[in-house]
Amino acid sequence: MSNEKWINSDALYREFGIAKSTQAKYRSEKSIPYTKIGGFIFYSREKIYAWLEKHSFETQE
Numbered sequence: 001m002s003n004e005k006w007i008n009s010d011a012l013y014r015e016f017g018i019a020k021s022t023q024a025k026y027r028s029e030k031s032i033p034y035t036k037i038g039g040f041i042f043y044s045r046e047k048i049y050a051w052l053e054k055h056s057f058e059t060q061e
Contacts (some may be wrong), residue, residue, distance in 0.1 A: 012048065
């Protein structure tokens with residue numbers, strides 16, 4: 001994993017396993033944090049970690 005603050009869709013898939021089609025769905029639902037500049041999509045690694053934490057839950061064994 002890189003220490004870069006911003007990652008693109010390819011890196012989001014490689015690092016977090018979120019398929020590009022799922023990323024597009026989440027963006028259209030406005031459920032995943034992202035930035036769009038000149039047609040390019042970027043994700044803040046810090047915000048993705050926070051988003052994952054917000055959407056996680058504990059299982060009971």
